[in-house]
Amino acid sequence: MKTYFLLIVSAALVNNFVLTRFLGICPFLGVSKSVKTASGMGGAVIFVITCASAVTWLFQHYILDTLGLGFLQTIVFILVIATFVQFVEIVLKKMSPALHGALGIYLPLITTNCCVLAVAVLNIKENYNFLQSITFGFGASSGFAIALLIFTGLREKIDRSNPPDAMKGTSIALITAGLLSMAFMGFAGLVKM
Amino acid sequence: MSIIETTVIVFGTTGIACGALLAIASRVFAIKEDPRIGKVCELLPGANCGGCGYAGCADYAKAIIMNDAPINLCTVGGAETVKKLSTFLGKTAEAAERKVAIVLCRGDEANAPKNSIYNGIVDCSAANLVSGGNKKCRYGCLGYGSCARVCPTGAIEIKDGIAVVHPELCIGCGACVKVCPRKIIKLIPASRKLHVFCSSLDKGPAVKKVCKVGCIGCSLCSKLAPDNAIVMSGALAVVDYSKNIDDEKATILEQKCPGKCIRKT
């Protein structure tokens, strides 16, 4: 039980995908305009990554490994992830058109959100078992969602701030992200795995 | 079985399975939408200025398809967009003439004095709420630049305390017309060059007291102008923009106006 808890903490805070591993910066900057869309995106990412960790783990262990097709890992993982994202998009378009419209291009871009593939690959690399993989996937994606949500709150503040013209928009957002990641360094060493 | 065959089979099966899943999903969660809306949206200029009266280009595209809205409302795209839309939709419509905004006031700092010092938000609507604004003339331009701020193309400049439109930059979206609390910005055909630069409905003596370049309602211009191209609305001369005034006549009118508010642009 403790391992799983520590795994979540480690994935979500200490080794936060966005702020310490610097993965998934594109949706991090793109969807952080309003809290509503950010929480939608966070939820979608949590769903996709958690499911994708499960499916890719099963795939790796029962199909690729048994058949000795380890080299197919990357391409098959991408295929599975893409399917999931498409599925989420189709469902979202039907269920919540407003959120779908707000997420816009960033929703299909979960496919190319490197977090997703990173989680899937790390699960295999770190030799996690099935449950650990799902836990790690959940932790990592929650970390992404947390970082995204925090950043969105900040973004709503800095979007109404008054930076010099050269710094307006993405530049000041990136500086804020940098400062935020400095703050996240406080979690360094929190979990010794 | 060779490694290649296995690869092909595994990869192929996975692909087919994923495809099938998506196919089923898209059938179950299908949404109907007229594909023409997206196409029309692409044909529109995408300025999202709202000049057509709809909330942005996408909204206008929807209105064209769903509610049969006229296709010549876009002032930004002008004739070209109308042509494109009419070929695509098979509808005909005459291109509306290009319109530009004009501020009908020339009462700048030197000509129209203020009656007090204003301390507050630099915004015309906000200033107008404080004791009705601080210009002596109740119709004059306040010059706090609300119009300039909403202008999507930066066509409005605040010069000597009044707003001036640069017609070559104006796309005629009408955002400034909506925002002006004194309602002195008008959209006019771009080809018209003679204007009465005053919006004061007050009578002559009252206007004279508050502004050096106001219309004093002498009605001289309405008599001189051909074809009733300038008419009197109470004590204010108003140009009828549906009628053309040739340049020669315009020069005469400009020179003759005793209030010095008829000018050419």
Added chain:
Amino acid sequence: MNGSDNRSVQTEEPIFIISSSPHIHSGSSITGIMADVILAMIPAFLTSLWFFRWNALRLVLVCVISCVLSEFIARKIMRRNNTIQDLSAVVTGILLAFNLPPDLPSWMAALGSFFAIVIAKQLFGGIGYNPFNPALIGRVFLLISFPVQMTTWSRWTIPTPLTGTDAVTTATPLGLVKTSLSASGNIPFVFDTTTAWNFFIGIKNGCIGEVSALAIIIGGIYLLYRKCICWHIPLSFLGTIYLFTLILYKTDPSSNMPPLFHILTGGAMLGAWFMATDMVTSPVTKKGMIVFGCGCGLLTVIIRKWGGYPEGVSFAILLMNAITPLINRFTRPRVFGHYKGKRIEL
């Protein structure tokens, strides 16, 4: 107007100012608040002068001068109006200096000041727009860039007049506990009433401004009296630290320090009274302030207990700064007149 108008009273008309109501003001100003904060920091500054002598003076001067200068130059380059007269740069300078170890080279302090003012504040547009506490950003920036210099603590250069015994160590109490616990699993010294009293008045190693809890509390009370801060953040911050560490101490006294130790050491006091209460980067509602303070306390203890750094106050406050917009959003008070059940029974 006609001739008979002469009969009515005409007074010489002055030019009036028109503005929206209200027409009177409480007289509070940003400069006034900042001046109060500076005044409140004087006791802590005096104690640091006593304990660290020349180094304290040097660091405070370097930080204040480089902060003010950075602000002045940044505003010039940005072609904005000059804002050094609002004293906020001075406050940032003093707070940053308070968060530095006494032996830090001057150039590092100046670099930290520059980073604090230019990157963390002016790039966002100056006072009011910065999402993070500039002084803390400066400190964390230095901590990450120069970990050795930022955690090297000199011995006191003066004898300790109040105890007579020379209780000198080369690390901060927190650092000492951390290294000792991870090396041998033992607590390196006894935390008794005498030590607690020493820690309270300032006989311990640490950053120049944080050593004397007493001096900081005096300043904090002044701020409370002047209504520059309210009790919510300091109390919930320190209270959370106390409660959390009390629980830890009760469960396992052999590997945990008593709660009083955690409150009196490190930057807890300085953080709770002066850093977390920074108006710009803390929530605006009372409820939000309590959430903010509790969050700071929680994160501080988590980092101190399980984290890699011996001290977590700066990180905790920065992390809570980041969440402040969200706290503000979710702690909005119920607007008067908005309630369920529209009709009140008479």
Added chain:
Amino acid sequence: MSWKMHKENMNSTRIIKPVKKIPGSVHPPYKKELARNAPIKNVSSMEAHFHISMSQHLGAPAKPIVKKGDTVLRGQKIGEASGFISANVHSPVTGKVIDINEEQTLSGAYASSIIVEASDSEKWGVLMPELDWESASPQQIITRVADGGITGMGGAGFPTHVKLSPPKEKAIDTVIINGAECEPYLTADFRLMLEEPENIKNGALIIRKTLNAKRVIIAIEDNKPEAIRVMEEALKNCDENVFIAVLPTAYPHGAEKQLIYALTGREVPSGGLPMDVGALVENVGTAAAIFNAVAKGIPLVERIVTVTGEAVAIPLNLRVKIGTSFAALLNVCGGTKSKSTKLIAGGPMMGITQTSINSSYTTKTTSGLLLLPDNMISTYSSDPCISCGRCVEACPMHLMPCELSILLEAEDITGAEALNVLDCIECGCCAYSCPSHRPLVQHMRAGKAAIMLKRKQQKNTEKK
């Protein structure tokens, strides 16, 4: 002086305490001492021209029913109410109508104004017949109040007869007479309570009778102990359902919603009216005016105005005919003694700045004329919010002015609407306490105006 006596009186059953503390509030310097000891003085008719605005009340302006050149009598109706929410206007003097013009009102808008050249300003020309209010029917009273052109005299100027005729399903049990006068500087209501307590009492009883309400509460802040004493004395013979509530001194205790909350614990719902919680609030001046109109047949043509401020030579409380120019009032008070930079109609927290002293004229809602020197006034700047939270603490509506003003600065009307900017009562507590000197109230006002405009436009497009 009479503080001790007031304490003793706290034992009396008539004096009650508020049941709730209002949210927020500020404590500005009250400056009541400037004019509090000046008895009400009648302004003798030195004025020749009276500019009587047709828009002295909330709602549709009255319609002039006299022509240029007509002779009008003191007390004669010259403006006819032109809608459901509107009020009659009467001539304060006997004289000749010399012009009917569009003139700027005190709020800055324009409305027609009847200019009367006075020949006799003391003798009543026409009066309505006297009415025995104790035997009159509620309908008779309401008609009389409407005929007399009575409006709220606290500031907003809501036509009183509309307030007195609530729909049947909204029973009113509590009549609150507002003598809080929480606005700094002003002492008009205070003097009225001292000098005409009987009129106020009778007015209150008339309102109670009309509405068939149970109790009357006269609310007075505890910085006016003399008024509390005098009012209590006046209420000696009343039944046990007439109370005096002593409020702690805090601004804005006199705001309608806050006053109801403090005295009854009931919250007027957002967008609702006091009658939704069974209450009605009238200013003490209105109560006296109701009594005058109903019992004596005198229409509302005069009111008490406090002329005060550091720049005024001799601050006074004056009984002023509506339509008198501010310059004339200032003349009675000996003019200015120092340079004045702000001319305010009303109090310093909610009053409206005027551009000219010669062309501003007293209305039914002018409770004060304030001339403030340079060092007293607030100066607004466009400095950023430092999120100190003082406005949030001060707001009596529990809004977040700092957040709202930032939203409105970015012209995010929808965002501000979602955060209930429409609930703002514009009391000014936020801007008063803002260390950044941000024009918070103006932001709210502009935001509210923008929202109303947006709603109107939406309605228009829907109609299309």
